[in-house]
Amino acid sequence: MGYGIVFGAGILKLPQxxxxxxxxxxxxxxxMYVVLETLALTFALSYGYGKGKPxxxxxxxxxxxxxxxxxxxxxxxxSSAYIHxxxxxxxxxxxxxxxxQKMVPMEYLDYVQMMVVPTVILSRFPQILSNFKNKGCGALxxxxxxxALVGNLVRFLTVLKETSxxxxxxxxxxxxxxxxxxxxxxxxxxxxxxxxxENEKKKDxxxxxxxxxxxxxxxxxxIISDExxxxIISDExESExxxxxxxxxx
Numbered sequence: 001m002g003y004g005i006v007f008g009a010g011i012l013k014l015p016q017x018x019x020x021x022x023x024x025x026x027x028x029x030x031x032m033y034v035v036l037e038t039l040a041l042t043f044a045l046s047y048g049y050g051k052g053k054p055x056x057x058x059x060x061x062x063x064x065x066x067x068x069x070x071x072x073x074x075x076x077x078x079s080s081a082y083i084h085x086x087x088x089x090x091x092x093x094x095x096x097x098x099x100x101q102k103m104v105p106m107e108y109l110d111y112v113q114m115m116v117v118p119t120v121i122l123s124r125f126p127q128i129l130s131n132f133k134n135k136g137c138g139a140l141x142x143x144x145x146x147x148a149l150v151g152n153l154v155r156f157l158t159v160l161k162e163t164s165x166x167x168x169x170x171x172x173x174x175x176x177x178x179x180x181x182x183x184x185x186x187x188x189x190x191x192x193x194x195x196x197x198e199n200e201k202k203k204d205x206x207x208x209x210x211x212x213x214x215x216x217x218x219x220x221x222x223i224i225s226d227e228x229x230x231x232i233i234s235d236e237x238e239s240e241x242x243x244x245x246x247x248x249x250x
Contacts, residue, residue: 005154009060012151013067015143017074026078028138030130034071035088036123040116041065042092044171046099047113050106057162060151065092116171124178131185142191145183152176 020026041061048058072088075081098104104112131137156172159165 003056003059005151005158006056006059006063008147008151009063012060012064012147013071013144015141015147016139017067017070019139019141020071020074020078023139024078026075026139028130028134028136028140029071029075030127031075031079031081031084033123033127033130034068034075035084036119036126038065038068038072038088038092040119040123040171041068042095043112043116043119044168046096046104047109047116047167050099050104050109053165054162057155057159057165057168060155110167113167113171116167117174120171120175121178124175124182128178128181128185131182131189136189137182137186137191140182140186140191142183142186145179145186149176149179149183152179 020029041064044058045061045065047053048055048061069089069092072081072085076085095104099109127140131140152172152175156169156176159168159172
């Protein structure tokens with residue numbers, strides 16, 4: 001069961017990534033949610049590895065971290081999130097290298113793991129509040145959050161059986177609860193639907209386009225009427241000239 005979670009984690013964020021690529025937009029996705037979740041995954045990964053826990057109890061964190069880095073890159077591309085991307089990558093890379101080189105004292109890893117729960121909570125709240133404020137979830141993927149919910153539940157049971165680590169179990173339960181709230185928002189507001197603000201903006205844009213087309217048509221009609229007037233005047237002048245020519249000959 002533990003290795004099943006690790007395998008599932010390898011595809012958990014793919015629906016979210018594909019959703020962003022399909023829309024070519026990260027609207028609805030909170031930057032702080034991605035950044036803080038990335039840090040929480042980094043802390044959990046370092047704790048499991050540094051403490052020598054069984055790989056099947058923490059291995060999924062590495063795969064999820066890699067996928068979060070891809071999402072951060074998409075935020076950089078589609079939302080110009082330069083600070084979020086480079087700051088997060090710098091912190092994560094530096095910290096993981098320090099853990100791998102055993103530069104972080106073992107006792108500090110317990111404090112780092114204690115930071116996972118508050119970081120997870122802080123990561124989800126910006127996303128939950130953003131969904132509630134916008135009355136929509138933008139590019140959020142329902143499948144990704146459903147998979148995460150199942151993964152949280154199975155991870156809790158796995159840790160309970162393998163190590164009974166209170167810190168790891170509490171982070172799984174908190175994540176499960178907060179993911180359930182986001183899932184309920186996606187179901188309530190509709191997956192992939194534009195928010196009311198975006199719909200209003202589209203209506204305004206369509207109205208502006210129609211007004212511009214109307215103005216262009218009016219201008220075209222004015223030009224045509226001017227050309228017709230010029231033709232009429234030209235015809236009248238030619239006719240006057242024609243009538244004058246015989247009289248001149250006489």
